[in-house]
Amino acid sequence: MLEPWDEVLNLNRERQRCADDLEKIKAACARDHAKQHVTQCPECWDRLVNRMRDRYLNCATKEWFSGRRLFLQELDTMFSKARGGSLDFKIIDQRIHDEKRDWYRDKVRNMGLHSATRSPSEAKLLQQKLDDREIPTEELASELRGAIGDDALPDEAAFDNFLNRLKDAEKNQARNDIYIDVLFQPRRDPEKAAMYQKYTEMIRGGVTIQSVVDVMLRDRRRAQSNEEQKQRLQGKLEELKRAKAAHELSLAKKQKARQDKAAAAAASDSQHDLPPCSVCSKALDAEDFLACPLCHLLGEQYGLGNGPVLYCSETCHEDDYAKPVSIYTTLTLKWTRPGGSPCFVGNGVHVPERKKARVEVDDESQLEYASEDKTQYRASKIEEHLVTLGDALEEYQQRTGATVS
Known part of the structure; x- marks a missing residue:
């Protein structure tokens, strides 16, 4: 099977031979025959x-x-008519042009060149143009070059140069070197060419260019497909991340609601515990x-209330x-006035009597008589047994770190 450029070389050679x-x-x-026109x-x-x-x-190449049998049969009939002078050669030329246009579309479609486009959308657009027989062949060829071309093959001049090099190549190895040089540009971009080593080795091994192109496609x-699958997986991963974030947000909201409910219940319970x-x-x-x-201080500090x-x-x-100020004042007066202490009156015991009962007496030096019959006592220095409200507040604040205002 000939490569496409070999068919072009044959076409040019046979066309020139026929013209000659x-x-x-x-x-x-x-x-x-001395005729002015044939x-x-x-x-x-x-x-x-x-x-x-x-x-x-009867082409030998x-x-x-x-192989386009119906077309060749039609041409045979048309040439017979032209020989008899009943058909203009312009009609034959147009018929050949139309057939070649159809062949070109079929060839491009079967080569799968739409797979070499840069994106699926470009491939779809190119396939639509291949199916549209109203588009001129020249325009379609231009669309193809724009869709699959790059700087490596900028225009038709590069292809003509490629054909001229092939025409002069006598050995297969020389042709293979030309293929590699034109397709992969190793001297221009060695790094990129190294990425295609698999295909260059196939060419050097004698694999046809069409087969190599098929493998590349x-x-x-x-x-x-791998990239699309990667994008799909990435999309699913993003969806999972969003779902996870939404789930965590929902859990956080539920947790906060539970905490708020518990706090409200605790506040309600604490409110119920208050007098x-x-x-x-x-x-x-x-x-x-x-x-x-003041009440809190008296209760905490002295157990009162x-x-x-x-x-x-x-x-x-x-x-x-x-009210608490009055209570404090009353207690103060009761403790400080002569004979007013319940400890010295209601609960006190006469010192001589305590001695008779052999009860230890350790406060005799701190007492003095409060009556002439020497039956009532009072502290000789009452100020040593009293705590002022200011002192009590200061002591409480130092002990607890609280502030009382």
Whole structure:
């Protein structure tokens, strides 16, 4: 099977040979038969038409029309009519042109060149143009060059140079070197050529260029398929990431809702654990209530009182604040006035009596008589047994780190 450029070389060679033979027939007719035009000589006219007929129907080399039986039969009939003068050669030329256009489209379609385009969209567009028989062949060829060409083959001049080099190559190895040089440009871009070592080795091994191109196209399709699969997998990965983020966001929202619910329940429970307002007995807001600092101090520091004294508002706090102050004042007076201490009166024992009962007496030096009958006592230095409110507050703040205002 010939390579496409070998068919082109054969076409050019046979076309030139036919043109040379026709010129010889015309020259011989003018020389031997003294005719101004070959159409005036029946003998030379038959020879000229038969030579043109043989160009297509008896061609010794494989060309684009080889094997197109119906077309060749039609040409045979047309040449017979032209020989008799009933058909213009322009009609035959047009018929050959139309057939060659169809052959060109079929050839390009079967070569799978649309697979060599840069993207699937370009391949689809090129296939549509191949199917559109209204597009002129020259325009279609230009579209093909634009779709699959690059700087390596910039124009038709490069192809003509390629054909001239092949024409002069006498050995297969020389032809293979030309193929590699033109297709892969090793001297121009060694790095890129190294990527195609697989294909250059196939060419040097005698594999036809068409077979090498088929392998290249298959590899390209496989690479495109892998890239498309990679993009699909990447798309799925992005979807999974988005789904994961949405799931985590949903979990975070649910967790926050549970935390808010638990916080609300805890606040509600803590609110229920609080005693009512000491003034109006109203239920307290766990986030907004007031406490009596003096009552808290006396309870924490000295165990006095019956629990915390809390208020629901500033109003209740101001109305009731005089009560603990009054209690503190009463206690102070009770402890400091003569004979006022319950420890010295209600719970005290006469010192001589304690001695008689052999009870240890360790505070006699701290006492003095508070009555003439010497039956009541008081502290000789009461200030040593008292704690001022200021001192109590300071001691509490140092011990707990709290601030009382």
